[in-house]
Amino acid sequence: MTLPPDFTLLQVVPELDTGGAEQTTIDVAQAVVRAGGKALVATRGGRMAARLEADGGRLAQMPVQTKNPLVMLGNAARLVDLIRREKVSIVHARSRAPAFSALWAAQTTGTPFVATYHGVYNAKSGLKRWYNAVMTRGDLVIANSDYTRDHILAEHGVDPDKLVTIPRGVDLERFTPSWVTPDRVDNLRAAWGLDPADRRMKLLLAGRLTRIKGHLMIVEAATRLKARGRRDFLILFAGDDQGRIEYRHEVERAIVAAGLEEQVKLVGHCDDMPAAYLVCDIAMLPTTKPESFGRAAVEPQVMGKPVLASDHGGTTETVVSGETGWLVPVDDPEAWALAIAKAIDVGHARLAAMGQAAANRARRLYSVDAMCEATLAAYARVLEARAR
Template identity: 35%
Template sequence: MANTPRLSKTNTPQDQRPVIVQILPALGRGGVERGTIEMAQAIEKAGGRAVVISAGGPLERHIVRCGATHHTLPVNVKNPLKWGSIRRRLQKILQDEDADIVHVRSRAPAWIALPVAKTLRIPTVSTVHGRFQAHSIFKRIYNGKIIKVDHVIAISKYVKQLITSQFVGVEERMTVIHRGVDVDVFDPQAVNQTRIINFADSVALPEEMPVVMLPARPTLWKGHEILLDALALIKDMPFICLFVGAADGKQAFIDRISRHGTDLGLEGRFRLSHAVDDMPAALMVADVVVMPSITPEPFGRISLEAQAMGRPVVAFDHGGAVESIKHGQTGWLATPGDAESLADCIRQALELQGSNRQVLADKSRTHIERNFSTTRMCNETVKIYRRILQKSQLANTG
């Protein structure tokens, strides 16, 4: 990774690399997991040694592939009665790996790992990926554990505001590091026609039909229903709506979305498909990518990926989306919860033609390259690791 800050220990043999341990619940297919893999790669390239601890999952192979080490441990367990035995096993792993920093990425791992790190006097970092909302004193206590570290990383200014509005004294040890996208992978020039055709065929997309795409987990707060409400208001336009990932949901979810679309008169104009491995190719078929989350996104990585591919993006004007989309330049921000406003923005995106569409694509691509690349995200995180290592070494030699 170009210009990556270097990680090193002082007064140690040259082959003794700093060991950074990231701990997350599991290695499924999500933004937290991808960010963990990207950081493992960055740690290795920066001269450190990356260790990941999780309950395992389909992305585990990517950890090993980048030269990092993975330990399978049920750090996703939320039952406090089971934490004692997990902590004992975790302590042995941290000691055997000679860990220099423990980086927790979720609340359950924080409750399990932070007491162990404190016992072993290992500096700690956390990343807050979620909305950090608490509706009871018990949830507030549960949430608060993840900020009891030496340094807190918030993935957006929105998440930082949520944390600082609830907890005092954390701001001075908090940094906002926006999540990033791999601009080499998410590059329209890197996606050949065969990949695009293969994706289009896999979901049976009709030819020459504008595509409105919502790539999201199969959960109602992602806004599937309000998108259908908006599309019903622009039925005079040609389009096919593709809900990528929705077909992975429970049958009740699938039935509800399908029934809602049919009731609105959109039968035959929307499709529910499974999640895809080749997201860059999937985005290439989209004429507009919509992120209509009805509650604010902590950040919203799909908007970065879409903009990197030069696709117009429409989202509601709240949460982390505000920080990544430049209204009127790289996409549109609709009035939150307003189907008419959402429909108007989607109409504008679908009406973009020729040179105007290309201007938006170029602006979007440049915007992501300058501000939201994986390289930038990883470098800023490595700088935090380096400062903590230097402070720890000074403390140990002082």
């Protein structure tokens, strides 16, 4: 994709710590730099900031994560100064609270404004709907799945011509099984306390420790499997509690109360997700609320692993039930117990065949290169429309 000369992108995101919106911010910044432009990110900071700068992007540190109106006004003033100083071509907001400051700054400076709807924001009041609608007030709205697009149209009545679907992308270079060295897998097994000789079917739930990810429901499903005499599985919860200490303790207590210490393990934050997917046989995404896209259902498929996922939200687009994994009724421990048993019983050969089908499909549809190309094309479209 060819960008205009002197193109400068300013993305605004609360933090660069972990998550789909944050990873997409990094990916798009890298694509802009590769295309010859400048990429700025206004954010509070976070563990991914170093990677942004290593890729050639620049950090503009400010408290854009705040919902304090006075600080938001201060952020708007800081962003106006940054936009003028750096001659920013497009402002791209990726979250609601910072979108207010970013929109005000873009309007003040006459700069095109784009926003990505990274999640389905529910509204139970007119005020909340107004708050959510800040993401639709610019030149273009990007939805990260058709599920999200349908929600935006129903919730905000946006002109369909002002809305484009760009699915999140997965870094196909990073998530290539043959590029993951055996020592990385061995090191992760050792860190997680796994015996290399353990032949039980391993199921991985990767995601931050929060109630909507479905950990407690999976513990209940595992309890039912154990009650039926099954011991042929090991469930791994990989993710940060991000300060949700009480929830982590609740999950730990549920595991102990059910006597599942040998079947369910919390292994903490993981920096090497490609290796993590090679440690497991099956990935799980048992969310109790619909995810707008669900990168944690796509990454393992790219790595050749079938997925068990809740039958709602974006996963209904990314998982083909019976071919690349299974879609399971939402928040239903009995259904999940049966689905896990079924996945185990199909055996390694069938799982490998499903994993190959999953990899072929995910690599075709969800590459980070395709996402970045589509995003840069959206920027070009906005600039052309402004020029007219």
